[in-house]
Amino acid sequence: MPFLAPPAPTEQDNLAGYLSMQLDAFRALAHGLSDAQAAATPSASAFSIGGLVRHVTVVTANWVDSVQHAPALAPVAEIERRVAEFERGFVAGDSLATALAQYDDVANRALDAARRVDLETPVPVPDAPWFPKDVEHWSVRWVWGHLVQELARHAGHGDIIRETLDGATMYPLVAAAEGMGDLGFLQPWTPSDPGFTTGVSTVVYFAADPAAARAWYTELLGAEPYFDQGPYVEWRVGPHERELGLLDAAFAPEHRADGTGSVIAYWQVEDATAAYERLLTMGATTQWPPRDFGSGYVGASVVDPFGNVLGVMQRPAG
Secondary structure, rough: OOOOOOOOOOOHHHHHHHHHHHHHHHHHOOOOOHHHHHHOOOOOOOHHHHHHHHHHHHHHHHHHHHHHOOOOHHHHHHHHHHHHHOOOOOOOOOOHHHHHHHHHHHHHHHHHHHHHHOOOOOOEEEOOOOOOOOOEEEEEEHHHHHHHHHHHHHHHHHHOOOOHHHHHHHHHHHHHOOOOOOOOOOOOOOOOOOOHHHHHEEEEEEOOOOOHHHHHHHHHHOHHHEEOOOEEEEEOOOOOEEEEEEEHHHHOOOOOOOOOEEEEEEEEOOOHHHHHHHHHHHEEEEEEEEEEEOEEEEEEEEOOOOOOOOEEOOOOOO
């Protein structure tokens, strides 16, 4: 994909060129990601890059079907099947290569139809609550214009997710995905070794009177904890839904920084056991060895050489 849509001699070529450019954006967004990275949701959005790829695959396929069956309605059963498939999103264990192969198949169908189907062909408006009731049909021209803007909106959405994930931005990703080499004014994106952490995962406070502390923090935060499991409760705080936990002090580890009431800040890592072992090699001592919290969360904590408690947390993908 070039940085700009190509010049076009006709309206149909112009629409196909912009459609091709927006479709290519998602290949660039996914460039260089592992399956685990593709399932990660590092921003305020609930979407991952893999989830966006799956979403635009379904959206594009449904609009292409509407064009290819015009002036008749596209089969509703197939559209419903795709939507049901989208609802599961992209989760841990899914293959990004498979998702991209499915996407490529749909993208190729879309470009073929964009170059071939008459722009004046009427496309019936489906009976759905989000579509207008006073319009009987759109033109194929309208469909391609709508699809271009919808893909562009999601590509911008993906830019934020990808930049939050690993700092990569669109132009360097395009240059890397297209094998452009050093352009002088722009260096193609290259993978780098991940840092020790991608940010704070969970902060845990201790309380000798957990019921009173629970009530106090519920009032402070203006919300009941979303997770309540006896001696431990947890809230999600802020647009990134970072976790604030409250644990009965009776279950606190022996070492606490000030001897009375302490905080453990858990830093998010890809592999909690590996991070824990690395910290020990750097002179830290064990506070809590790696343990499974359930639901895909694995955590550990150490005391650094200066007496501070440092936690590491491996969160479930997606």
